Amino acid sequence: MVVEQLWQPVPGGSGVYIEELLAELATGAHGVDVTGLAARHAGPPPAQPLPPGLAVRHAPLPRTVLYESWQRVGHPRAEAVAGPLDVVHATTWAVPPTRRPLVVTVHDVAFLHDPTHFTARGNAWFRRALERTRRSADAVIVPSQATADDCLAVGLDAARVHVVPHGSRPVPRTAAQVADFRDRTGLGRPYVLWCGTIEPRKNLPVLLRAFASVADRRPDLDLVLVGPAGWGEVPGHPAGLAPDRVRVLGRLSREDLHSAYAGAAAFCFPSVREGFGLPVLEAMQHGLPVVTSAGTACAEVAGGAALLVDPASPADLADALVEATGPAAPDLARRSAERAADFSWRRSAATTADVYRSVAGRRSG
Template sequence: MKIGIEGQRLFRKNKHGMDFVTLELIHGLQQIDRRNEYVIFIQPDSDICIEEIANFKIQAFSSLAYPAWEQWALPRIAAKERVDILHCTSNTAPIWSSIPQILTLHDVIFLEKPQTTGSSKNWYQRFGNQYRKAIVPTVAQRCQMIITVSNYEREQILKTLPLPQGKLKVVYNGVSRRFKQIQNKRELINIKEKYRLPKKFILFLGNTDLKKNLKGVLLAYSIFVENSETVIQLVIVDLKQKYLSEVLKELNLPGLQEHIVLPGYIPNRDLPAVYNLSDLFLYPSLRESFGLPVLEAMACGVPVIASNTSSMPEVAGDAALLVDPKDALLLANDIGAMLSHNNLRQRMIRKGFRQAERFSWQNTAEQVLQIYENTSKSRVTRMAA
């Protein structure tokens, strides 16, 4: 069997969630499958993070814009490569393709009412949402199989799209083995100096997407600061100073700026050390389909506070403090409790290690490979009928 995998953005320098899921899946498949052939379709860029091996070929090609790359160039080049199955990994796929397609649909947030999670001020994200709205309902009907990442998201998809239940499979994400407790003190010191991190800090992976709940975190942190004798700084990753200043002004909290550190975008290779250096990880999103950073922090031995909404109770289990993300006072109280009560911290850290161990990329790869094989068998059966 010859399998095509769409990984359009994998070579870009600043990767995000779906990119890493696809990258780890490919690495997992390289470990377990030497029998089938693979072609990875990628947009050329600077971060060459996948190596070709005997049965894995990289096919890099460019296009002026992502819709043209996916809708026009990808199906044609995949057909020339004579792949038997095309796995599109990031919510969208070609509408017209002669090749049986499998789609990973991470979420359907873009099809939900705007007031559920809000809409981003980022034009790129707004365009992406409109593109997905236009493409996904049609593609979902035409794909042979759809993979999603949690039982919560499966239910959301079935509420939103008229799909037969057997067409939608849940395959959990995994946690890379790189996310672990780091004993090398020099490595930790180097990362601390590289990003000018404080000695003690609370870590929050924020960005301009309103579902990440930046305003809720800032309100809760302001309450925590006001009621704390010793202030622990808040480190917010992947956020620009201008945007933070605007939000703080809107919340009437300009003085909070002196307690916040903005290291910018942190590459995935440095994140394990950043988690290790932190005292607490916050992930009180308004809406998530999985929540991989929750497990990454747990694997690094960091206590976690997450939301009691969407997929996060499913992923975190009882290994995190779960809080209503819209209740800033409760979140502030949980921050104070986690930082001041050592017995609670140690209990959550132990539970976190056990929870993170339940999720591996090898298991993810094995389940996806089984879906490839089942889809191929179904195709052969239909052709023989």
């Protein structure tokens, strides 16, 4: 399994996916022995933890050179680095060459829908990886039917595409832990939470314009933005929105992130496009009323439990935020918790292991 994403400065949702899948497979409950595959690293171990005892084999090349060599030269093969393998799993677009059966996880194809959200180099790299996946993968794992539909639209064979929804690992927080977090961060008023890596498709300008309207109607309510910088900046406040009504907390520890969820009045995630929408599921696990984008994988994850809006409409988003923090909140919270119970990393790992078994013994491509 390719685990190099865990060494990225911002591992993002795909990093969480690899971490949680590894942790579940490492229990031995699914009949799979995992070896990690990564680039050469002279520095510290990854910020995202690896399961105790996991063997990680490192290629002789640093990440940038390794990725280019995989795409352009076709070396080194995964089995040359990791040893004997039954199946190779590329967990992101970093797809190693191999003569063994190949499974590729496609989190999304956002670069095809709006190339302007990525660099020219990134777009070219993604497209080459997509072509390798189309040509060589024995199975393609996607986290949602929305992403499966995107894959079919770009020519991937439906028989090879397997929908395996992500899970989410609950991190319960006590009232005392939430109170401590709010004291340390100065969150004195009720707040709507947004969480994610800051990038254009997350649609923060529309969220801020919507909240400027909400702030007039709900003077007791703040907006809290949580997450690392990606490629983009938090947009400036719209005219009329007081700076102290929006709090930007940046990247938080796992414990503080879940305290932020647990202490929120509602969660808002109006992303234009997602492969899955893990923050929506995490918020629902905490029983939060959720507002998210209609017609996206986030709506698929919500399964009718959230308020769905046109992500291009600040007015619609503002109305939904007022509703989510008003009398409808208890019912929305109940629906969120019920929907979240349908997802688990154990189920994701079990289905992934079934995909491995379905291709083991084949030769890819």
